[in-house]
Amino acid sequence: xxxxxxxxxxxxxxxxxxxxxxxxxxxxxxxxxxxxxxxxxxxxxxxxxxxxxxxxxxxxxxxxxxxxxxxxxxxxxxxxxxxxxxxxxxxxxxxxxxxxxxxxxxxxxxxxxxxxxxxxxxxxxxxxxxxxxxxxxxxxxxxxxxxxxxxxxxxxxxxxxxxxxxxxxxxxxxxxxxxxxxxxxxxxxxxxxxxxxxxxxxxxxxxxxxxxxxxxxxxxxxxxxxxxxxxxxxxxxxxxxxxxxxxxxxxxxxxxxxxxxxxxxxxxxxxxxxxxxxxxxxxxxxxxxxxxxxxxxxxxxxxxxxxxxxxxxxxxxxxxxxxxxxxxxxxxxxxxxxxxxxxxxxxxxxxxxxxxxxxxxxxxxxxxxxxxxxxxxxxxxxxxxxxxxxxxxxxxxxxxxxxxxxxxxxxxxxxxxxxxxxxxxxxxxxxxxxxxxxxxxxxxxxxxxxxxxxxxxxxxxxxxxxxxxxxxxxxxxxxxxxxxxxxxxxxxxxxxxxxxxxxxxxxxxxxxxxxxxxxxxxxxxxxxxxxxxxxxxxxxxxxxxxxxxxxxxxxxxxxxxxxxxxxxxxxxxxxxxxxxxxx
Numbered sequence: 001x002x003x004x005x006x007x008x009x010x011x012x013x014x015x016x017x018x019x020x021x022x023x024x025x026x027x028x029x030x031x032x033x034x035x036x037x038x039x040x041x042x043x044x045x046x047x048x049x050x051x052x053x054x055x056x057x058x059x060x061x062x063x064x065x066x067x068x069x070x071x072x073x074x075x076x077x078x079x080x081x082x083x084x085x086x087x088x089x090x091x092x093x094x095x096x097x098x099x100x101x102x103x104x105x106x107x108x109x110x111x112x113x114x115x116x117x118x119x120x121x122x123x124x125x126x127x128x129x130x131x132x133x134x135x136x137x138x139x140x141x142x143x144x145x146x147x148x149x150x151x152x153x154x155x156x157x158x159x160x161x162x163x164x165x166x167x168x169x170x171x172x173x174x175x176x177x178x179x180x181x182x183x184x185x186x187x188x189x190x191x192x193x194x195x196x197x198x199x200x201x202x203x204x205x206x207x208x209x210x211x212x213x214x215x216x217x218x219x220x221x222x223x224x225x226x227x228x229x230x231x232x233x234x235x236x237x238x239x240x241x242x243x244x245x246x247x248x249x250x251x252x253x254x255x256x257x258x259x260x261x262x263x264x265x266x267x268x269x270x271x272x273x274x275x276x277x278x279x280x281x282x283x284x285x286x287x288x289x290x291x292x293x294x295x296x297x298x299x300x301x302x303x304x305x306x307x308x309x310x311x312x313x314x315x316x317x318x319x320x321x322x323x324x325x326x327x328x329x330x331x332x333x334x335x336x337x338x339x340x341x342x343x344x345x346x347x348x349x350x351x352x353x354x355x356x357x358x359x360x361x362x363x364x365x366x367x368x369x370x371x372x373x374x375x376x377x378x379x380x381x382x383x384x385x386x387x388x389x390x391x392x393x394x395x396x397x398x399x400x401x402x403x404x405x406x407x408x409x410x411x412x413x414x415x416x417x418x419x420x421x422x423x424x425x426x427x428x429x430x431x432x433x434x435x436x437x438x439x440x441x442x443x444x445x446x447x448x449x450x451x452x453x454x455x456x457x458x459x460x461x462x463x464x465x466x467x468x469x470x471x472x473x474x475x476x477x478x479x480x481x482x483x484x485x486x487x488x489x490x491x492x493x494x495x496x497x498x499x500x501x502x503x504x505x506x507x508x509x510x511x512x513x514x515x516x517x518x519x520x521x522x523x524x525x526x527x528x529x530x531x532x533x534x535x536x537x538x539x540x541x542x543x544x545x546x547x548x549x550x551x552x553x554x555x556x557x558x559x560x561x562x563x564x565x566x567x568x569x570x571x572x573x574x575x576x577x578x579x580x581x582x583x
Contacts, residue, residue, distance in 0.1 A: 004044065004045075004055055005062055008041075008092070008093070008096060009096060012096060015038065016035065016037070017100075017103055019035060020032070020106075025110055025111055028107075029111060029124065046075055046148035051178040059071075062095075065095070066095045067094070067095030069180065069332075070089070070095070072154070072180050074092065075147065075154070075157070076147060076149075078121050078148060078149055079154075080121055081120055082116055082120070082124065083202065083203050084203035085121050086104065086107060086108035086111055087202075087203075090105040090107070091105075112202065122149070152265055153266040153293050155180065155331045156177060157179075158175065159178070160174060160176065161173070161174055180331075181331060181333060181413075183406075184335065185337075185401045185405065187337060188336070189297060190222050190223060191226075197297075200295060201232050201270070204232075206232060206233035207227055207232055207235065207270050208269050209234060209271075210237050210254065210270070210271045210277060210281045211223065211239070212239065212240075213240040216238045223272070235261050239253075242276065242562065242563075243557075245280075246279060246280055246316045247317065251283055251284050251287070251315050251324075255284050255287060263289075263292060267293075268292075268295050269285055269292060269293070269295070271295065274299055274302060275300065275306070275308075278298070278310070278313075280314075280315050282313030282330065283326055287326065294330050295334070296308040296330040298333060298334065299339035300339070300343065300351060301340070301347075301351025301382075302350070304333075304351075305335060305354060306425075308335070309405065309412070311417075313328050337382040337384055341381050345554070346553075346554040346559060348378050348381060350560075352444070353428070353447045353451070355404040356370065356479065357427050358403075358407040358411070359518075361425075361427045361521035362408075362519060365403060365519075366403040366407060367475070367518050367519060370475060370479075373396045374478060375480070377400070377479075378480075380397070383395075383398070421505045421506060421523075423510075423512060424521040425512075426512050427450075428447040428448065428449075428451035429450060430497075430512075431497050432446040432447055434494060434497020434498070434500065435449075435487040435490065441556060442555060442556065442559075445482040445555040448482050448483065449483065449488070452472070452476055452483040453488070454514075455473065455513065456469065456538070456539040456542065457511070457535060458513040458515060458522070464514050464517070468517065472518065473542075473546060477547055477550070480552055482551055482552030483546055483552075484544070484549065484550030484551055485551065488539075488540070494533075511525070511527070
């Protein structure tokens with residue numbers, strides 16, 4: 001059997017493109033559906049395991065990665081409305097042949113303007129001259145390939161198998177889920193000439209959009225103009241999304257909004273905001289219809305390279321942080337730095353901590369790039385202020401975002417349901433959850449303190465050299481993040497943090513720290529109370545030689561205009577607050 005890439009190339013080469021030029025567009029589309037090359041191609045796509053690693057490798061060799069999401073969506077092509085089908089088909093072909101792809105795109109744009117654009121491919125096929133062939137295919141797929149025929153949505157596919165004893169009194173079952181996410185570093189997503197969002201929502205004729213209140217205040221007109229330009233109805237739901245708003249009450253309000261608007265189970269919700277809205281909005285989508293797809297347009301660094309693409313959606317509840325949640329990835333996550341120009345320096349600095357995290361334990365190229373670009377990254381707001389498109393800071397910031405995103409999802413997605421604790425992206429997050437709230441620290445500064453401490457633990461265990469340790473310290477300090485906070489001298493707080501983290505991680509400390517060299521990760525699983533307290537005081541003496549005695553700039557929530565989380569929960573019972581730090 002030919003490889004899928006060969007089949008795609010064969011179709012591109014052999015298809016009769018004169019069929020797309022008939023004056024009557026209804027006739028033209030019907031002739032396409034009746035064409036034997038088209039039928040054979042459709043059968044190939046819908047029968048293929050489009051999630052297989054082999055196909056991914058085939059596309060990568062052809063430099064056709066941008067078409068991978070399209071072939072997965074086209075697995076359920078028979079269920080697609082004509083325009084949505086043609087748009088995905090044209091994008092798939094474009095990834096292999098730009099000229100032929102543009103021919104199909106032009107055809108799709110013409111079809112979009114007529115009524116037939118809203119009719120499903122199968123419904124058209126069953127009225128065509130090839131209806132008998134499609135009827136046979138429909139009957140076969142009902143039994144053997146239901147996802148290709150009647151999918152709940154085009155973004156996930158399940159499988160399973162069972163075994164039983166001969167008397168059927170004992171049954172064993174195995175179940176699995178295949179899903180996918182597309183991740184893009186994209187600038188100016190809301191420019192009317194940018195068609196990414198248009199292509200997703202045009203066939204639905206509307207976009208249900210959750211918007212962070214801060215984003216609404218800065219970009220309200222831009223958002224409305226984009227969807228108005230493309231004649232897509234915008235159903236805008238504006239939510240305040242500060243840390244204290246991360247509650248199941250707000251998740252419930254979002255669910256109520258979805259119900260009122262009648263969101264369909266195959267209709268992707270658009271979430272436009274930072275980490276908190278990513279968490280609660282994604283959680284609401286996971287709950288609604290038990291699985292509603294969503295697109296994440298990340299407007300902050302943290303949401304762009306961490307919370308946005310993360311499969312872990314959640315909210316706080318009963319005084320516990322992230323008590324409720326579900327594993328539910330977006331179908332598309334767009335990291336768009338054009339939103340960063342409105343962010344204050346303290347927010348940018350706080351977000352960079354999550355990039356440094358991935359650089360230290362996952363990607364030396366990212367670490368090198370951060371060292372090279374330096375604090376121009378902050379002063380230029382990732383190339384969105386006082387720089388020219390295409391200059392070094394613009395290209396350098398894009399590279400850093402792309403590397404950070406790639407390293408994060410490479411760590412996260414092969415452990416989608418957190419079934420083990422070898423998780424590099426948890427570097428800096430072992431002891432810091434226990435002191436972040438009590439100290440009133442911004443999350444990024446709490447993490448940077450945790451990263452510095454972890455690097456020192458790596459050094460005393462002889463996993464990295466003194467030179468490597470100080471290289472990590474210098475990078476954290478250069479970006480004005482915290483290496484030290486006096487909360488580390490609160491022995492009870494720090495030790496309790498470790499105890500609770502071991503509970504959370506299934507009985508293991510499993511603290512990710514650099515090992516061997518920068519860009520590589522190991523896991524520290526033992527730390528006695530005596531050593532913890534001794535090493536912290538040794539660490540204090542080392543980082544005291546750094547600028548500001550190791551302290552960061554604007555490290556507290558109150559420094560950037562947020563309520564101190566310690567005072568927000570001042571009326572909460574002590575034991576509940578202790579658990580809030582960890583869970």
